[in-house]
Amino acid sequence: MIFDAIAGLFSHDLAIDLGTANTLVYVRDKGLVCSEPSVVAVTEDSAGRGERVIAVGHEAKEMLGRTPGAIRAIRPIKDGVIADFEITEAMLKYFLRRAHNRAKLVRPRTVICVPPCITSVEKRAVRESALSAGAREVYLIEEPMAAAIGAGLDVTAPTGNMVVDIGGGTTDVAVISLSGIVASRSIRTGGDTMDEAIINYVKRKYNMLVGERTAEEIKITIGMASPEGKNESMEIKGRDLVAGIPKVVVATSDEIREALVEPIHAIVETVHLTLEKTPPELAADIVDRGIMLVGGGSLLRDFDHVLRQETKLPILRSDDPFTAVVHGAGEALNNMSLLKDVAIH
Ligand SMILES: Nc1ncnc2c1ncn2[C@@H]1O[C@H](COP(=O)(O)OP(=O)(O)OP(=O)(O)O)[C@@H](O)[C@H]1O
Ligand SMILES: [Mg+2]
Known part of the structure; x- marks a missing residue:
């Protein structure tokens, strides 16, 4: 076990x-x-006794996508x-x-x-x-x-509080009152989905393959959710899909925003659907108290701004x-x- x-x-x-x-x-x-990081690097035991753990956490994450044949970096969750x-x-x-x-x-x-x-x-x-x-x-x-x-938040009070947790794997939206979850919805869209969307976008637009670590770095460095945000750019490195050799292109925040339209839409939609299921008294509380954002994915630049525009509710960050x-x-x-x-x- x-x-x-x-x-x-x-x-x-x-x-x-x-x-x-x-x-x-x-x-x-x-x-x-x-x-x-929930990452473990393992290698095939030379004596043939199965796999041996060689690195865990930060050290193992550095190895993601960079491992030679015998070593595997695994994300077990x-x-x-x-x-x-x-x-x-x-x-x-x-x-x-x-x-x-x-x-x-x-x-x-x-x-x-x-x-x-x-x-x-x-x-x-x-x-x-x-x-x-x-x-x-x-x-x-x-x-x-x-x-x-x-x-x-005071979860024991008879007051509605909404929490949106954008993690790596999932986004959980929940309305809490009197120590219980009154309404909730989860989707398998989170930071990882955003990274995949960036990988696919770069593949389509630049004929270039980037790894998941690079995609995450792009998201954190220049990614944004709103078209009104400042457009920044960065050099991204990967492998040309046609020539097969390493290449460098310059990508902009605006492009990455375009790449992230779908996952962001899915998250906003989940918030809407949860609000629709929320009893009116608690919905009224949320109008006053706002939505609390948590989880690493909520750090995407201007995401709070987009959610505020879409829901017309106050947005708070932990x-x-x-x-x-x-x-x-x-x-x-x-x-x-x-x-x-x-x-x-
Ligand atoms: N500045 C940032 N902008 C956008 N995303 C970010 C930023 N910093 C971290 N992330 C993303 O946050 C995610 C990790 O968040 P978190 O640690 O809350 O997830 P988790 O709790 O492990 O996942 P889950 O709750 O889904 O099991 C990763 O996808 C990471 O890329
Ligand atoms: Mg989490």
Whole structure:
């Protein structure tokens, strides 16, 4: 099972956000002990004993798309769910080892953030594997709920709050009131989809192939969501599809905006559809309080501006979009009555 290899590491209270792009671990009294890309590099063992992990996290991400034959850089979480259990286990083991301290608790509490669309079978699998690894009390919190707490919203109040979490794999939109999710919608469109859209655009327009790391860099450096934004440019390097040799072209923000039209439209549409399902009293609250944006993908330049134009609602940004989920889970770890209220069963 997934948490088997990390038995014994659950010796203190901790909260985990296992994301498609990044994994974060919060340990009680210590704070954030790990914030690393969810990437693992493995190599074929020369003695033929299967695969051996050679790098994890930042180091492994550097290797994406640059590995020679025997080495593979793997992203074990796809679209917000665990796609490769063994590799995820190896990754968590590595991250949690560093979080290990000597003070062992008898009944450590563990909070695990899960996607809002998780099935009851998946819930049971996550819970049971954590328990079998030595966690004594396991609580599951839905990511948008954790994000709302982390972003400083009062989730227990009888007031509607909307959270939009644009992650690497998915975008989750949720309306929260009285410690529960009242309306929500998730789509498999997020930062990764934007990177793919950039790869396809560059292929079509310049007959050039760029890797996913380069696509992400382009998105972060010159990507934007609104046509009203400042048009910047950057040199991008890749392989010419016709001549087969490396080439350099100059791309502009305006081009990248064009490349991102579809994923951005899908995200905005999801917000609209969730608003349509929101009970009127809570919708009225959202008019006053606005929409809270979290997740790394929400950092796309001018995305907040586009969402404001499209919804006519106030748009707020959390102070740190990457850590809102894990910090919210950590806050619940420190506040038992809040944890009991927001945990799902
Ligand atoms: N400045 C930026 N502009 C646009 N996108 C960005 C920026 N910085 C990071 N990102 C994107 O944010 C995404 C990662 O966000 P985050 O860490 O919230 O995802 P995650 O929690 O791992 O994924 P998920 O919640 O879907 O499982 C990546 O796709 C990354 O490229
Ligand atoms: Mg996330």
